[in-house]
Amino acid sequence: MSVEKVLAISGKPGLYELKIQTRSGFIAESLIDGKKITVGLRSNVSLLSEISIYTETDELKLFEVFARIAKKENNGPALDHKASNNELLAYFSEIIPDFDRDRVYVSDIKKVLNWYNILQKANYVTALNASAVTTTGTVTINNEPAIEEAVEVEAETVVEKPKRGRKKKTEDKE
Structure with missing residues (x-):
């Protein structure tokens, strides 16, 4: 995996x-x-691997955030993404104390925690800690x-030209 x-x-x-x-x-x-x-x-x-979280000084790769959550939880599941907004903000500030509160929304935190829990159930969390991403x-x-x-399918769309059909024969018998 x-x-x-x-x-x-x-x-x-x-x-x-x-x-x-x-x-x-x-x-x-x-x-x-x-x-x-x-x-x-x-x-x-x-x-x-291309997603990052905004911090006050720089951006932090999403897999680094996952690794921090795994370290805090001993590779176990994180806080449920359906928790209250205050609980989510408090938990995330423990993981990333300097995350940018103006650009990282609660919906983003919910998505990060949900994704982490999906990866944890699928045994990807140990792969996160075992290798540098x-x-x-x-x-x-x-x-x-x-x-x-x-991979970046939204970046370029391939447009195929329609195939030329045969010209219709006109019967002019005059």
């Missing part, structure tokens, strides 16, 4: 692992129930680098 292949797909609940790249998009597997779905090129997809924005499938546009 590779944490660099974990995706959040807009409009779809939970997290997904990138499995196979296809001509029209890619196939992803849900970390919650294991179901595979086909994701088209027009879907808005985010790699978790560094990515360059590309995804490797079967030890071969994939095209970067396949």
Whole structure:
């Protein structure tokens, strides 16, 4: 299981692992129930390794936030994302004391905690602590680098030209 292949797909609940790249998009597997779905090129997809949390001084990669939560919870589950707003803010300020309270909303904190708990149930948390997460924005499938546009599907859309049809024959017999 590779944490660099974990995706959040807009409009779809939970997290997904990138499995196979296809001509029209890619196939992803849900970390919650294991179901595979086909994701088209027009879907808005985010790699978790590319997401950061704003702090007062800089940005903190999401996997570093996950590692801090795992350290605090001894690789166990975090606070439920359905807790009250005050509890969520207090918990998150324990994890990241200098997070930017103007740019990080409670909805963002809920999403981070929900994603962490999904990763924890799918046994990705130990992989977070075992390896340092560094990515360059590309995804490797079967030890071969994939095209970067396949991951950042919202960045570029391929438009195919329609095939030329045969010209209709006109019968002019005069």
